[in-house]
Amino acid sequence: MKIKLLSLLILVGCIGAQAQVQLHRAVTLMGSRFDITIVAVDSAKANQSISEVVSEIDRIERLISDWRPDSQISEVNKNAGVKPVKVDREVFELTQRSLYFSNLTKGAFDISYAAMDKIWRFDGSMKQMPSDEEIKQSVANVGYQNVVLDSANCTIFLRKVGMKIGFGATGKGYAADKGRALMQAKGVKAGIVNASGDMSTWGSQLNGKPWLIGLTNPFAEEENISVLKLNTEAVVTSGSYEKFVMFGGKRYAHIINPVTGYPASGLISATVVGPSAEQANGFSTSIMVLGKDAGIDLMKQFPAYAYLLITDQVEVIKSPNFKFKVKKRLK
The missing domain is CATH 1.10.3980.10 (ApbE-like superfamily)
Structure with a gap:
């Protein structure tokens, strides 16, 4: 399920007596698209801040990328x-x-x-x-x-020859969190680091309202099943509805269970909202493999995180602390 920032524009406005701008830049980092949005006192400051986030993510990529031979x-x-x-x-x-x-x-x-x-x-x-x-x-x-x-x-x-480790599941979320932390440390009041759907947000939009994050309906991509209103939070979705194969009338999706080697089944998507994009991605990936029941049991241990699950039977399940409205009928 895709996550998208709603109504993102280059904006100029006034908060109190101080002029403000909201700027956005898309770049390719860690082999993926990153969208960085900054609210700052002027365009020069916003662009400088975006460049600093880009440099921070590039630094992380150079450390942890398993496809860069020098990492x-x-x-x-x-x-x-x-x-x-x-x-x-x-x-x-x-x-x-x-x-x-x-x-x-x-x-x-x-x-x-x-x-x-x-x-x-x-x-x-x-x-x-x-x-x-x-x-x-x-x-x-x-x-x-x-x-x-x-x-x-x-x-x-x-221990074993032929082993490899990688951060395909949590690396981009970690980078998004680090970009946010860097900006907060530098006094930048608001923005979003969107690492191909692993989002870390802080502050609010230029107009003072929360950031609006749309969760795409996996059965009708032109629709949102929910619109999240976020300030300083993170949101990540793991989904299996776009990449799959059919054999013998059964659907096999691209998220593989690393224990069995077989594709995970039962869930179409798992969205997790909470303080950290890195942790949210770890949870959403785990839930997709564990399945609905074990995934819910896992999340009960972590009340700082909320979830929204969609099963392959078009059942919508949300945690008691998922505070956003959800579309009742998906198809």
């Missing part, structure tokens, strides 16, 4: 089964938090998913199901239990 995570992956690799404390702690999710969900979320063989294709080229043996082998090098952290030496070691 610290690439170095960790190259030395799988060979030796521990010393990393920056920031990278170590990000890995530590991802392993927390892996343990919490018993592998439904797994930082070592990056080693999974890409035997499922959702580009129209798949003509038959992979065999059970192919699926089993596809996850042979996946296993968060084999990621060893040494806090004293700040090292990461992957």
Whole structure:
């Protein structure tokens, strides 16, 4: 399910006696589109702030990208089964938090998913199901239990040759959170860092109203199923309705269970709202793999986060603390 910022314009206005502007810029970072919006005293300040956010996200990408050969995570992956690799404390702690999710969900979320063989294709080229043996082998090098952290030496070691770790699930959310934190530390009162749908917001729009975030109806993309009114919060959606294949009348979507190697089923989308985009993405990804019941049980432990789930039977489920109106009929 897509998340979109509603009514985003380049605006100029006045708050009290002080002129304000609201500017937006779209850039490609971490292999994805980032949309950065800043409310500032003038255009020069807004553009400078956007550039500072871009630099911060680029810095993070250089540390954690598993497709950049010179990143610290690439170095960790190259030395799988060979030796521990010393990393920056920031990278170590990000890995530590991802392993927390892996343990919490018993592998439904797994930082070592990056080693999974890409035997499922959702580009129209798949003509038959992979065999059970192919699926089993596809996850042979996946296993968060084999990621060893040494806090004293700040090292990461992957026990098995062929293992890899990656931050495809939480890296963009982390970058969005860091961009927001940087701006808040610099006194920028309001803005949004939108990392391809992983959104960190703070403050309010130029007109003083909350940021309006539309959640697309997965069964009718021209409609919103809900409009979120956010100030300093984050929102992330994981969804499976756009990329899938059909075999034997059954739908297999692109979110793969790293424990079994089979596509997750039961849910079309999971939206999570709370303080951190990194954490919200960890939750939304985990829920999609765990399914409705186990996902709800997981979220009961984290009351700072609210959720909206849509099942493949078009059932809409929201947590008691999901405070926004939701469209009753989706199709």
